[in-house]
Amino acid sequence: MSSRRPPWLLQRRFITTNTHTKPTSNPTHNPKWCVKQVSKSNFSETLENIKDQILKSDYIAVSLKKTGSHSAPWHRTLPIDTAQTAYLKAKYAAERFQLFQFAVCPFSIRDSKLIAYPYNFHLFPRDGLKLGMPCYSFMCQSSYLTSMANEGFDFNACINDGISYLSRAQELIARNRRGNPVISNLEQSSSPHSVADSLFLGRIQSRVKSWLKACKESKTGSEDALIRSLRKLMVGSEEYGSRPCLRIDVCSERHVQLALEVLKEFADDVVPMVIRAKGGGIQAVQVVLTSSKEDKDIFEKEQQCKEEDQNKLVRGFREVIDLISASQKPLVAQNSLNDFTIIHSKFLGPLPPSMDEFRTSLHLAVPHVLDISHLMDEISPLKKLNSVSAATSYMKRRFFAPIDAEIPQKVEADESKSHGYDVLRISQLFAKICSVLKISSETDKHSSSALKGYANIFNPYSASSDNHMEEDVRLSTDHPQKISTENIVFVWGFTLGTSAKMLRNQLLTSSEVLSDEFDVRILDKSCAVIAFSKPDSSTKFLEAMESGGNNCDSLSNLISEGLRAADYETYKRVCSLGLWEVKLADSLDKALETDFDGHTEDSQKESTEVYWRNSDLINLDEL
Template sequence: MMHRLLQLQRRFLSSSKNAQKEQQWSVKQVTKSNFLESLEEIQKHIHDCHFITVSSQKTGGFSAPWRRVLPFDTPDMAYLKAKDAAERFQLFQFAVCPFTIESSKVVAYPYNFHLFPRDELNIGMPSYSFSCQTSYLMSMAREDFDFNACIYDGISYLSRVQESTAKDRIGNPISSHLVKSSSTSSVADVVFVERIKARVRHWRNACKEPNKGTDELLVKSLRKLILGGELYGSRPCMSIDVCNARQVQLVLEMLSEIFDDLVPLIIPDKSGGPKAVRVVFTSSPEDKNLLEKELENIEEEWNKQVRGFREVIDVLSASQKPIIAFDCLNEFTFVHSKFIAPLPSNLNEFMCSLRLVFPCILDVNNLLKEIGPVSRAKNLPAAMSYLKRQFFVPLDMEIPHQGISAEENERKKHGHNVLRITHLFAKLGSILKITHGSCKTMNGDIDKVMEDHGNIFYPCCSSLKEPIDRDILVFTNKTRKVSTEDLVFLWGFRVGMTAGVLKKILYASHDVFSEDFEVKLVDKSCAVVVFWTPGLAEVLLKVISSGGVGSSALMDMISEGLKAAGYEAYKRVCRMRLWELHLADSLDKALSDEYPRDWVANARSEPLGICWNNEFIIKLDDL
């Protein structure tokens, strides 16, 4: 008895200590004005850390209730909905927290970056416009979010693809990096090289001759016109027009083999292809080294200006450290869309592309599912409460001082979710035996612990490595598997009808409803019917397509506008991006003659996936 009391006392003291610590948590706020110095700091912290937590604040999450990820969505459908949100909304804050775990101590370095997709280069990127969801903006306003600071001092960014496009449009000279070609030179190649070699030699000799005071202005102008002389800064240079990458290769090889005092620069055209090779003359080896250093500095400054916040994403990727996040499907569709490239058309391609950038991502939502009843918790406080009751995990959270005054920390409490996720992961990691030592084996491969938990995006609970079957999990009081072929979407019923009333009406309308079934409203316009007996969904669809023959009650409902469709129609809605405000309107479009009918035949050949678990998704908004 005494032992039990002491244990409860330790837990109480630990809980009180953690509550006090959370009130003192400080997150460094980063804007355009202090971005460069913060970038240097976080690079060091990322290099030294064990894990990295990320969390973001978006301008919205979904533009209609049915476009949220729902219990009957297959992994592919869930991805298409997340893709739509990522392409529609923007990121206003992105928090990054490198941290280490040693025994029961967590040392964290949280940063909250304020972002805004400003067109810094006047080229229409990263974004002309974006959508906002009023509830999200109201939530940010309640937290005293400074929208003026976000717009005027937020950090802009370009994705990797947008950066490449920007360089092509602006056409800045690019330092050349010669890669020897193994292909045999043709006669045309030899003629081209000899002609360019003679021209470069004459120009170089003219540059090396001392200037003669007797040269008149006209003579200098003629020499410049004939030899093609220009200036790069204070150094003489000339341009060699090229038609393709092969000619660029030939020019670079010729210059490297014959001339050691010339520095070539590639000039791109607006389409991104090479337009010319600019050759700069240097007066000495020291001058050549100085020019190359200048070019490196110019390129580095240009990259920082163009990439903006994406420099942080590139540092995260280069570190190859495990990334911790919450609701990863939603989080990383935004990351991929804004900072890497446009989102692929399907989930498999998205996961392959993402793993090239972040090889190991751990979803806290997925880890929570591994601990019995905690997976049914409705919010983070409930999950933390369960962990405290069932597991004694003493944990000390230390956030070293980062030059943040107490007044500033009290005034700006943005980005604290990243610390809550870090704290929760540390507890789960202790329970599930996930440590930084288990991240990689001696040969650098992800070990079994990380393989079991990594790159599984809850609510898409099926792993891409596992065989895909036809079952999904449907939300009821008890989790039950059902085939997507046993789902029927109904719409056209009276406005304002509840799921319970609709179920009673259906129960009395036809014998097909004599077996056990469930009815759930997807939105105000549409409901989904789940049959627990295989084959009944197909029977219902045939009855409704025949006009309800044999059932006067069902005939009356059909005459009033009741319609029905199977899961294939819903898949068609998502894949064809028929994102109307109401699901009923989207289904009507999907079944209309406006779209090709052969799509259905092609879609049926694709395997149906395992849907995400129907257990609650724990939302940070519930905090």
């Protein structure tokens, strides 16, 4: 790998300041930069506006505010994580925590101007339809809620006026549970009729004819009201609104097909509707009689509008997600793995078990995801910038890339709150990065090909969506290094308060199999990770640990005091089994006690290399 720096890193710092140039606007201090706050009360009117803006924009930035992220230091995505273990950590967090704010910003970039339409949607998973969805409970972290409270977040308004939603998978379940009649198409059954089928067809045909005859005779008005009521009772006639209807109870899907086959004979006068049982399946076919072809068309349109209104009520905020998905516009985010696992979990469906399946499933809804963290790696490969503010500050110090922001939409005075500004920062930072990297910010063929290499990368410590990487270990620098997972060993059971340096010295003097070419980092207070530079060193060390430190008194003493070790496969087993204890040592102990066949097809295909970057690993000595 060449160590030559890209030409833009060689720019002199003096070009970042210019007394004659108007400074770039900062959304947190510019009162003209307002994000429209959207809740249940103004959601419907906002939906029409954002629909047009999504269609006209080139990109869509997203930013989320959640009730939590991780419950222990090692639950965060670390440089030692493969794509699969990183995904499993993000999956665990997405399934536990909830979204309270979802900021969306359709934007375009013309020359040096950012044209943005920022919205901040306030969400709350309310079970308004009494269906037990989207969820009964979720977890919160006090630090996240405290941060939101310090920003002036109104929790009462969120709970009372937050927009609810259902995922696509939950919407299908909700349709069945509602039990509302739905218009069904009349189709001829293709399978031959049995004797039982013929008897059922004859009975239903006779009943429908008797019902239609009774309905026509009742219109003449020649019969007494009591006789008409008795006749309706005998044929089972009911009312659907102002129109007569007949309910045909069924006990199987076959009966539904046969009933619809009978009704095809009367297609000019009736509209068949199916009523689904709350437990699944169809419990009845309801036949509605119309007075004319015009009346039939009116009734069908009424039912379609009614069904669409009910579906909109069920979908809630997912209407916005569906608009974004339908537009096929590139989405820009920061920390895309955590954001899009929760987006998939809350709005698409349950998260699949592997990263490959997740990427495939998400691609069907959102084909292009751009993470500004990976774009920043192209500009600052020697330093990992983990936040938008840090990346913005770095860009401001090093480069002159002025971007003027314009927000055409008007915002009411009471909506000018500070919530959702991160989505503007992401949009502005993306525009600056494109300017520095000389990437056309308009979504033409050239820019699409230029940004293609940065799309759909969900491993925070990978520079490419391709997992097949060459091994390249340099333990003496702060560069991100690719290291085989076979060279990584986890150790725990050492004395509380032991630093990485102390532990390294103890291991170095306790075993003859260890040389100077290994590095130690503390992952949490209970566990450390060792990275070996030689392929066989990890195997020899694990064998020495399993033997109890034979022929090595120092190592034997450490083992007798409780020192334990495990390979990377044990760590993968921890993540696969969901052993998310607060202490990594406890999780590793449980994994060693559990029988598990981790050699699945997905794990065999997965890369066996991770990125080792000293500056990114947790070092409790420095805290």
